[in-house]
């Protein structure tokens with residue numbers, strides 16, 4: 045035993061949802077390297093050496109339940125990484141409701157238990173959850189049924205990226221208390237522009253965001269692995285004191301906007317964080 049063992053995943057069984065590409069794929073490879081056995085889930089066809097692959101469509105309740113059944117067994121860490129951009133049918137289910145359903149199913153089946161951890165991926169669109177939108181978001185979270193929650197989003201003009209990510213942030217904060225009583229932690233990261241297939245498909249808006257900040261600071265968009273590092277830390281035993289938090293992993297862009305140390309980011313930061 046060494047003090048650093050708490051950062052490792054030796055002997056742990058990990059499920060990564062959205063493991064075919066991007067950040068989920070980086071998480072799966074990183075935890076394998078850290079010692080974990082990996083169950084890798086995605087809607088897409090893919091291969092990951094050494095991992096068990098399970099097909100799942102997060103937009104489909106029955107598919108989620110089948111995937112959880114196929115996985116079975118103890119899960120020490122669940123990484124809920126899959127996500128899509130505006131314009132994808134089912135976005136409200138894929139980005140939030142489906143992940144929540146899988147978490148609920150795994151807890152109900154006793155797969156996620158004491159000592160386990162959950163990690164999700166939010167987005168800049170999720171900022172501002174804790175301001176004006178909070179009462180409505182908390183009311184939305186009370187709709188626990190998969191189909192009813194999706195129907196509510198469609199009926200209320202909320203079947204979109206921003207709402208789905210604000211729901212993720214609110215869910216992470218709200219669930220921490222009840223989950224901790226079960227010995228489970230839940231956290232998320234909120235990445236800045238990250239070079240993945242999803243970002244490349246929306247390059248002008250996703251990778252164009254913050255170009256001026258990166259030019260002045262001399263940094264590049266994140267790699268998927270650079271985002272996997274904090275998420276893997278959050279689900280490791282080393283993060284025992286951390287739950288209910290969405291970590292902003294954006295290389296300092298929003299902090300610099302908020303404090304006006306980089307004024308060009310101030311307007312968008314205030315807008316996204318609900319300060320104007």
Ligand SMILES: NC(=O)c1ccc[n+]([C@@H]2O[C@H](COP(=O)([O-])OP(=O)(O)OC[C@H]3O[C@@H](n4cnc5c(N)ncnc54)[C@H](O)[C@@H]3O)[C@@H](O)[C@H]2O)c1
Pocket residue numbers: 061062063064065066067068085086087088100101102103125126127128138139165166167168234235236237238239240241242243250268
């Ligand atoms: N790339 C960025 O700049 C950026 C920034 C902030 C947040 N994010 C978020 O990061 C998360 C991961 O995205 P990424 O950039 O790594 O993209 P990505 O497209 O590489 O990865 C997303 C994965 O989700 C899977 N997926 C999509 N729909 C699915 C479904 N219905 N069921 C199961 N799996 C499904 C895809 O097949 C893919 O493997 C997303 O939630 C995204 O919103 C990305």
